Amino acid sequence: MAELVFIGTGSGKVSLNRFHSSFLISTSRYNLLIDAGDGISKALLAGEINFSSIDGILITHLHPDHYTGLAALIVQMKMCERKKHLDIFINTKLANVIQKFIINSYLFPERMGFTINYKSYINDELFKVNNEISFIPRQNSHLAPVSGLEKYKLQSFSCSSFLLNIENKKIHYTGDIGSKDDLLLFSDNTIDYLISEVTHIKPDDILNSYPNDALPQKIILTHITDEDINNLKEFIVNLQVDLKEKFILAYDGLKIAL
Ligand SMILES: [Zn+2]
Ligand SMILES: [Zn+2]
Incomplete structure (x- = not known):
């Protein structure tokens, strides 16, 4: 059975x-x-995750809280x-x-x-x-505010949200997003779990983005x-009550069986 383990649940602000x-x-x-942002090695150590047990690392975008711990790890x-x-x-x-x-x-290799x-x-x-894990990445608007500067136009502003398919469960992972419109990136799918960031949007935006009968089973903030x-x-x-049961406020170490 698959499991999600939340290693870190903070924003870009160190805590x-x-x-x-x-x-x-x-x-x-x-x-x-x-x-694998800044401090990921210590976060894994704190979560008692053996470094050797990690088979792969997926990077969503290049803000330091998401990738600068990669080399250190x-x-x-x-x-x-x-x-x-x-x-x-x-991303290519x-x-x-x-x-x-x-x-x-x-x-060096x-x-x-x-x-x-x-x-x-x-x-x-x-x-x-x-055979158990696949995903569809989709560009979101998280980096749109910084992407217009002529001086940096050769730089990539790739930042993706993901529709993960894990043992036939569909998970929409927002990654970092730009606005509530990005919550609709996979609205053509039935989502089992939504993992949403709540730094750049408000939780109310989630409620307002879905018709009430189409909310995912679980919504992890x-x-x-x-x-x-x-x-x-x-x-x-x-x-x-019925909505309260859907929402989970993530904390470091939280484990969710899928
Ligand atoms: Zn971030
Ligand atoms: Zn970011």
Whole structure:
């Protein structure tokens, strides 16, 4: 049976209560880590997740709370004398940046002891990790505010939301988004679980984005800023009973069986 393990549930603002946003999809055959921001190695250590158990890492976008811990985590894997290859799933538009980041961290293939397999995904194309896990990435508007600057026009502003299919359960993972409109990116599907960030949107936006009878079974709120926690708790407490049962406020270490 597959399980989600929330490694970090904080926002981009550093906190003593939460690591930056990241979760592990654990199936019988594969462990896929979603995002590896600043401090991910310590977050995994705190969550008692063995570095060697991670088969692949998927990066959603290049804000530091989502990717800058990647090289440091690979160093830890090397120190643990990892032999098993590591998959890195990255948007084809960002693949160069990530490969350079790893090489510029002096992580040379000849001295690693294990192989890194870079696997590029393309927005709107189904990507099969294996028979149990697949996903469709889709560009969202998270980086739209910074993408218009002429000076940086050669830079990629790829930032994806994901429709994950894990052992036939459909999960919409928003990743970081730009506005409530991004909640509708996969509205042509029936979603079992929604994992939504709540830094750039309000939880009310989720309720307003779905017809009441079409809300996902479970709605997990993550990417939480300390300042927002009381408002989020209050939002859930004030929901009517059937809605209250759907919402889960994520915390570091939360495990959800799918
Ligand atoms: Zn973020
Ligand atoms: Zn971001």
